[in-house]
Amino acid sequence: MFLAMRTEVEAALTGALDHCGYPTDDLGIEEPPDDLDSVLASSVAFRLAGDAGAPPPAVADELAAEIDPDEYSYIGRVETRGPYINVWPSEQYFAETLDAAQDDQFGTLPDQETSVVVEHTSANPTGPVHVGRARNPIIGDALARVLEYAGYDVERHYYVNDAGRQIAVFTWAYEFFDEAALPEPERDSPEYEMVRYYRQANTYLEEEASEAEVEAAEDEIQSIMQGLEAGDESAYERVGEVVDTVLGGMRDTLERLPAEFDKFVKETQFMRDGSTNEIVDRLKETEYAVFDEEAWQLELPDIDKNLVFVRGDGTSLYTTRDLAHHEWKFDNFDRAVTVLGEDHELQARQLRSALEILGNDTDRLGTVHYSWVTLPEGGMSTREGTGIDLDDLLDEAISRARKEVEDRLDDRVRDDDLTEDDIDRIAEQVGIGAVRYDIVSKQPTKGITFEWERALDFEAQSAPYVQYVHARASGIIAEAHEEGAVDPASLDIAPDVTALDTAAERDLLREIARFPAVIEEAAEDLQPHVVATYTRELAEAFNGFYRECPVLDADEETRDARLALVVAARHAVGNALDAVGVQAPDSM
The missing domain is CATH 3.30.1360.70 (Arginyl tRNA synthetase N-terminal domain)
Structure with missing residues (x-):
């Protein structure tokens, strides 16, 4: 409304x-x-x-x-x-809000008849996902969810760098080193097993190898890169074995957030189909192309740094292939949105400028930049050479959440129906929700220092604080069922809003009514943190209502109206949490 x-x-x-x-x-x-x-x-x-x-x-x-x-x-x-x-x-505004929010799809906007591809994460497949990069999949997945709530047809893509020097080094290392000589993997997972080869390669080339050994290794690394450029199927197979193995493990980690993908698009796709060479040819024909003995470059308008698009040895660069990638996006989708770290801002500007030179409508392109996630000193142990992996952070989050749940159970009589499996489920919902919510709730361009005490604070404006509202509303509805009270969600008529005349009830209704507009704003501005902010405001309004307005002990007319309000609030907070990718527990 x-x-x-x-x-x-x-x-x-x-x-x-x-x-x-x-x-x-x-x-x-x-x-x-x-x-x-x-x-x-x-x-x-x-x-x-x-x-x-x-x-x-x-x-x-x-x-x-x-x-x-x-x-x-x-x-x-x-x-x-x-x-x-x-x-x-008006009174009609409140009445129609209460009625509309009885629908469990409340907050979902009409079909925009517009397709959007959201590219996010796209971390190089060279090892486990690092905490510093965790903001990308969290923001990217939340943004995709918000766009879906706003009525867009969304696909989530991971753009796989399988053609750069790092991957060529990784491929050479996987074939060169004997696994028996490597340290034990830090986890029983493919990316942790494979990253040992990559780390060993860097140590070997920088510190251990003789000049002749380095030269031999570089010859093989260059051969792999040239093979990819030349369309050598054996080079694609060698690289693919390494990349696909590492990606398999990375996907498992990302799914814990959760951050799932509809498609993994590889750079080599645009080398194999000839579109990268076509891009190179078109760029060379523009007035902005210059050549010296080192490389082909573009002198871009209003950007001080030239864009190198072909090296002196004839190999293309990441951005060259990304230009072909983006034209492919424009051919297949109405809009394209990319989530990138702040260290890619210049690259994004160069890409946009080059796309315009090639005749593309860059109004269809949206970019969200984010700053890094850091942890306070001593916040977690680190492993030499790996820093802090996302798996470590999520494991720690679940462990801390479980302890918080158990401590709270110790403070009151334990519910006989709450099993160990229930506690495990709640700990995972709360722990991972705390990490995700704490990260997505901040403006992307602001740096984050992740602090456990804040993220897991049930009394502050955190994920558990909001999740508890959903659990409390679910509990009221469940108790109403047990007592045989009216379930407004099953009625064919609108609940009577005139019985909701207190300031707390009207405040809650006003917050519920805002939800569709919040979704619209977040989607239009590509800012999912707006939805997270809304969940806190909605939670505050619900808690004010809960303190002042008894539901099941009220007279029948008031009880039924307030129960309808609880159902409406449960739908709004549950869907708002879902829109930013945080689970809404029915019990906590």
């Missing part, structure tokens, strides 16, 4: 401005002051004061007088405070 009300407010303001002879290009619609329970406000009077020759409060009064709430379904009343025009919702 919030979206519908906003449309009505836009129409009402436009009509008032037009009637008073003011321009209607900027309505100044924004959130109301915190101390008002209105739903929308407008600061348009600030803009018009000069033209009107009157102070902003007088302009606001003039416009408000032109708006008749009786002409609209969702506008209840309009009042001014100083230069602001504030709008309150």
Whole structure:
């Protein structure tokens, strides 16, 4: 209903401005002051004061007088405070919100008839996923979920770097070293077993090998790279064995978050099908291409650093192949969104500029940059040579969450129905949810220092704090079933909203009504953290309602209406958590 009300407010303001002879290009619609329970406000009077020759409060009064709430379904009343025009919702707004939120799909927007490919993570397949890069799959998966809630047809892609020098070194190392001479793997998982070869290669080439041995190794590494460029099937097979093995283990780790992919798109696809060579030929023909004895480069408009797209030895670079990759995206999807670390900002600018030179519409391309995740000193043990792997962080999160759950059970009589399996399930939901929520709730461009105490705080604005609201709402509904109370989700008629007349009830309804608009905003701006912020605000409103408004002990009419409100809140908080990829437990 919030979206519908906003449309009505836009129409009402436009009509008032037009009637008073003011321009209607900027309505100044924004959130109301915190101390008002209105739903929308407008600061348009600030803009018009000069033209009107009157102070902003007088302009606001003039416009408000032109708006008749009786002409609209969702506008209840309009009042001014100083230069602001504030709008309150009607009773119909609350009634339709309560009714709409009985649907367990509440918050899902209509089909946009637009396909979007979201590329995220895309870490080089050279070893386990590192904590510092954990923000990419978490943001990427949350963004894909938000876009799906907003009505887009979404595919999740992992772009696999299987053609660069690192992979050639890895392939050579896998064939060169005897496994018996390597240290034991840190985990029984393919990527941990394989990364030993890569690390050994770096040590060998940098510290142990003679000049002749290094030269021999470099010849073989270069041969692998040249073979890929030349379309040598044996080179593709050699590299593929290493890459696919490592990716298999990385996928298992990412699925723990969860972050799953519809497709793993390999760089070599665009070498094998000839599209990389085609890109090179087209770039060479542009006015921006220059050649010296080192390489072919593009002199890009408004970017100081040239883009090298072919080395002196004739091999292409990552960005060259990524240009072919992006044109493939544009051929197959309406929009393309990529999640990248802040260290790739220059590369992203170069890519966009080169795509424009090639004649592509880059308005279809969206990019989300993120900063790194770090841990406080002493926060976790590290393994020499590996830093802190994502698997370590998730294991620690589950362990700490389990202890928190057990401590809380010790503080009260243990529920006989809560088995060890239940505790394990809750610990995993809470632990991994805490990691994911703490990371996705921050603006991507801001650095994060992950702190356990904050992430797992059941009383603060954390994942457990929000998850507990879903569990509490689920518990109320379950108890209502046991007592034979009315289950509004099974009724064919709308619950009676007039019985919900306290400030706490109306505050909760206002927050529930905002959910579809929050999804729309997060999808439009590619900012899933907006949804996480909303879940905290919704949780606060529910907890205020829970403290002040007994549900099952109220009189029958009030009980039924409040139970409907609990169902609505459960759907809103559950779907909002799902939109950022955090599980919503039914019990905690």
